[in-house]
Amino acid sequence: MSLFRTEQLELGSIPARDPSPPSPWTSGSVLLTGATGLLGSALLESMLASTEARVVCVVRGSNDADAEGRLRTEIARRRLAVDWARVEVVRGDLAAAELGLAEVTFSRLSQRVDLILHAGAEVAWWGELDRVAATNLDSLRTMAAIAGRGRSKRVAFISSCAVFNADAYANAESVAEEPLAADPSGLRSPYVQSKWAGERLCSAISACGIPTSILRVPYLLPHSRHPIPNLAGAVDLLIDAAIRLEVAPEVGPTLPLCPADHCAERIVQILRAPLGPASIHHVAPFESLPWSILLAAAHQEGLLCRSMPSEAWFERAREASRERRELRPIVTLLSRDPSRTLWSRSNICRVRFDDAATRAAIPDLPPKSALEADCLRRFVRSIATTVARGEPAERQARPAE
Numbered sequence: 403m404s405l406f407r408t409e410q411l412e413l414g415s416i417p418a419r420d421p422s423p424p425s426p427w428t429s430g431s432v433l434l435t436g437a438t439g440l441l442g443s444a445l446l447e448s449m450l451a452s453t454e455a456r457v458v459c460v461v462r463g464s465n466d467a468d469a470e471g472r473l474r475t476e477i478a479r480r481r482l483a484v485d486w487a488r489v490e491v492v493r494g495d496l497a498a499a500e501l502g503l504a505e506v507t508f509s510r511l512s513q514r515v516d517l518i519l520h521a522g523a524e525v526a527w528w529g530e531l532d533r534v535a536a537t538n539l540d541s542l543r544t545m546a547a548i549a550g551r552g553r554s555k556r557v558a559f560i561s562s563c564a565v566f567n568a569d570a571y572a573n574a575e576s577v578a579e580e581p582l583a584a585d586p587s588g589l590r591s592p593y594v595q596s597k598w599a600g601e602r603l604c605s606a607i608s609a610c611g612i613p614t615s616i617l618r619v620p621y622l623l624p625h626s627r628h629p630i631p632n633l634a635g636a637v638d639l640l641i642d643a644a645i646r647l648e649v650a651p652e653v654g655p656t657l658p659l660c661p662a663d664h665c666a667e668r669i670v671q672i673l674r675a676p677l678g679p680a681s682i683h684h685v686a687p688f689e690s691l692p693w694s695i696l697l698a699a700a701h702q703e704g705l706l707c708r709s710m711p712s713e714a715w716f717e718r719a720r721e722a723s724r725e726r727r728e729l730r731p732i733v734t735l736l737s738r739d740p741s742r743t744l745w746s747r748s749n750i751c752r753v754r755f756d757d758a759a760t761r762a763a764i765p766d767l768p769p770k771s772a773l774e775a776d777c778l779r780r781f782v783r784s785i786a787t788t789v790a791r792g793e794p795a796e797r798q799a800r801p802a803e
């Protein structure tokens with residue numbers, strides 16, 4: 403079973419929409435999902451810091467106050483700066499019909515919001531299919547329903563570069579900011595399938611006259627200034643396990659990597675530009691980064707001075723994980739990967755993410771650069787600190803697919 407047949411959209415009749423809705427950035431409002439998460443929290447910080455917009459965050463909780471408490475706790479834990487006077491929190495569950503919102507709230511959001519920025523998702527790579535479908539796809543249908551009522555507004559959908567691991571791109575040297583190939587064969591995890599289906603759903607939404615933007619996000623590293631390891635992230639987990647075992651695998655992926663705050667800033671820059679009715683963007687501020695550079699950053703921190711062949715490293719991790727529970731997430735993740743190297747032979751470890759269309763729309767974007775060595779060292783150090791505190795890597799892993 404897969405999510406490939408889920409791009410149907412039943413919106414009923416919707417009133418005519420303005421293909422260029424009013425900008426939310428001076429006196430309007432943005433509806434943001436996923437604000438407690440790695441990227442969503444950085445998006446919240448970035449929007450509030452660089453614009454005048456108000457932000458309505460849809461957050462899980464037992465009621466609005468509990469949802470707001472959860473968001474405040476998470477923002478404080480991440481040490482982010484948020485102007486709470488411009489934030490409203492609404493309790494909502496992405497997996498529930500109409501987000502579980504009362505009709506009056508649903509209607510108020512439809513009337514008030516100028517942009518929907520849908521960053522919330524079930525991101526566990528091998529998450530249960532029904533839950534992934536409800537959280538990642540039914541929620542997008544609900545966003546379309548909100549966009550189809552009240553004032554005209556854009557739906558911006560956070561997708562993933564991992565959609566290019568489909569077989570259709572096996573021979574591609576470069577991938578463009580265009581709709582995906584129709585054949586999704588090769589995408590195995592329900593999570594990545596949901597991103598593929600979400601992009602297809604966006605096409606159906608824009609065909610209804612609702613403007614959409616798809617933002618294909620690279621693999622996220624923690625916030626560059628306040629790195630807190632993301633122990634649902636595959637690269638974080640691999641480094642974590644290597645530090646715990648005091649030896650690294652020799653081979654790893656070359657990935658499009660971006661700290662969450664840089665990614666959020668780029669997304670806000672893109673969404674502030676005049677955009678077409680169905681825009682697609684590669685959020686690609688940095689060159690892809692080889693595993694060897696991450697290892698070099700670890701060496702500079704006095705960590706991981708030894709490495710060994712990947713298959714042998716995997717066997718060592720598997721053996722050690724019998725006793726050491728904290729190694730199980732990476733072992734479980736790599737068990738699904740025939741190369742035992744976080745899919746280092748997959749398409750996204752090879753292709754170039756062409757962002758020419760975005761650069762043409764926003765000429766003052768800085769050129770792609772290499773991620774600073776200092777940032778990588780802070781990232782590795784933050785993981786080493788977590789390991790030294792004896793904190794476990796226990797959340798379910800997220801893809802580097």
Ligand SMILES: NC(=O)c1ccc[n+]([C@@H]2O[C@H](COP(=O)([O-])OP(=O)(O)OC[C@H]3O[C@@H](n4cnc5c(N)ncnc54)[C@H](OP(=O)(O)O)[C@@H]3O)[C@@H](O)[C@H]2O)c1
Pocket residue numbers: 435436437438439440441442460461462494495496497498520521522523524525537560561562563619620621622623634635800
């Ligand atoms: N991390 C990456 O490397 C990466 C790469 C490419 C694309 N992306 C995309 O970027 C977006 C954000 O990812 P992330 O890494 O920031 O993930 P994350 O840290 O796990 O955050 C996920 C967010 O979604 C929310 N969420 C999940 N299920 C929900 C539900 N049923 N109802 C309400 N909220 C729910 C979570 O809220 P709770 O706090 O309630 O759990 C959290 O705020 C996702 O769309 C993801 O697909 C991520």
